[in-house]
Amino acid sequence: MTRETLRTLTALRHTVRSIALGHRLPADDRARLVLSLSEVAAAALGRGRPVTLLSGRETGEDGAHLLTLALRLPHQSTGAQIATDRLPLRARTQPDGTVVWNLPLPAPGSYGQGPSFTGGLPASRPSATPAAAAQHGETDVALLEEELRAALARADALADEHQRLKHELAETNSGVLALYVQLEERDEQLRTAHGRTLRALEDALRPRPLHVQGLELAVHYAPASDDAPTGGDLYDWFTLPDGTVHITVVDAIGHGITSTRTALTVTHAVRTLALEGHPLESIVARTDTILAPFDQNVMATLLLARLDPVEGKLSLANGSHPPALLAHGDGSATYLEVRGRGIGFPLPGSDRVLTTTMEPDDVLLLYTDGLTESRRDPIAGEARLKEALCRHRARPTELIPGLLAEDLLSDVLHQDDTLALVMRRTAN
Structure with a gap:
């Protein structure tokens, strides 16, 4: 070297x-x-x-x-x-x-x-003569210029490449944005179609409107999630051969279609037993007996109510469900407590049947725990519900369930299906 x-x-x-x-x-x-x-x-x-x-x-x-x-x-x-x-x-x-x-x-x-x-x-090696030194200097300047031109050419090439990549990126972003908009539109169409289908399913699960002289009925239902407008909260109402109105409120454990199936199974079993003439106090336990052989995983709470619209006699049986709330004409309200165990619970059945009288213009509220446990404090929820029902009792019956839900669900910490069913006895 x-x-x-x-x-x-x-x-x-x-x-x-x-x-x-x-x-x-x-x-x-x-x-x-x-x-x-x-x-x-x-x-x-x-x-x-x-x-x-x-x-x-x-x-x-x-x-x-x-x-x-x-x-x-x-x-x-x-x-x-x-x-x-x-x-x-x-x-x-x-x-x-x-x-x-x-x-x-x-x-x-x-x-x-x-x-x-x-x-x-x-x-x-640089020469000592001025002429040689000048020649070296000119040569170095020429080489520097060449190196500078090469650097500038590389910089220009990089700038051109950068501009080309920016243009390609802009076109790609434009295409991605257009695709994103199309996917959003498609997703919205699918959500709309899905919502229509599920709302139609929900409507199909509701019992037909019940028109009974001397009674006004209204219902509010809200799912835990808009993505699944069906859930485990369900109700059923019908008139027995003797003219008594029977109402069932069910809250199946879980959410979505599976819990809906459970709730439907329970309401159909209760309707069958009620129409067969079984006493109200036996229906909760008999429902569990009927369903247990078919599905060991069925679990649901339920509240059964029967009202004679002429006499005003009200009977209640309970299976682990929140108590009914009765608002009176004088502005007060009373929780109608009945103990019992629900479907799939140990020793299922209602301990007794509570009997009372609904006076004309009294309002009965049947509901699920999603209404009182939205803030994870059921005791405070029951107090708020009682105060809200007393406040809205004089409003038109069809408005009361929605007003109660609006008041109770203003600050939700625990998302759950919600059902509120109101029955008012009117003067005959």
Whole structure:
């Protein structure tokens, strides 16, 4: 390898540029090489300490020709590390502190495809004569201009590539946005169709409106989620052969279609038993007995109410369900407590039948726990419900369930299906 001792940055840059040009390196590689060696040697040369530059050609393991330059710094400690990964042209540091660059040499005939310097280069060691020095200076300026042109060409190419990528990205974003809008529209159409289907299903599950002289009935139902407008809260009403009105309110454990199926199963079983003439006090336990062999997982609470619209006699049976609430004409309200265990619970059945009288203009509220447990405090919920029913009792019957739900569900901490059924006895 060729060895040279250099004492100034100018001499180092001129020598490196001469070596690079002699090996026909492209202008941008040449510029990076000059900048890298200058950066490594600057500190030592600035303190007046010479550096040693070794250069030569080598053959790599793959048979490719390499230009190798090694820079030895004065008083370099063995194993000292230099941040060579941040240089314009990466290098490696040997254990003795020598910094080495290996550059692949261009294939014959490949140089000259871009801008190149062809004016010749004086000897690497600067002459002492003014004319020679001037010639060196002109040569270095010409090489710098060539390297600058190469850098500008690369910068322009990168700018063009950047602009092209920005344009492609804008087109891609525009296409993605259009696709997103289409998907949103499609999703909205699907949600609308899904909602219509489920609302139709919900309407199909409701019993037909019941028109009985001396009674006004109204219902409010809200699912736990708009995505599944059916749930485990269900009601049923019908008139028995003796003219008594029977009402069943069921809250099946769970949400969605599965709980709806459970609630339907329970209401159908209760309706069958009631129409067969079974006593009210036996229906909760008989319903569990009938359903247990078919589905061991059925669990539901239920409240059964029967009212003679002529006499006003009201009977209630309960299976683990929240108590009915009766609002009186004098503005007061009373919870009608009946103990019992629901379907699928241990020892299912109503402990007794509570009997009372509904006076004309009294309002009876049957509901599910989603109405009173929206804030996870059922006791406070029952107090709020009682106050709300007393406040709205004089409003038209068809408005009361919705007004109660609006008051009780203004701040929901626990999402659940909600059912409120109101029955008012009117003067015959």
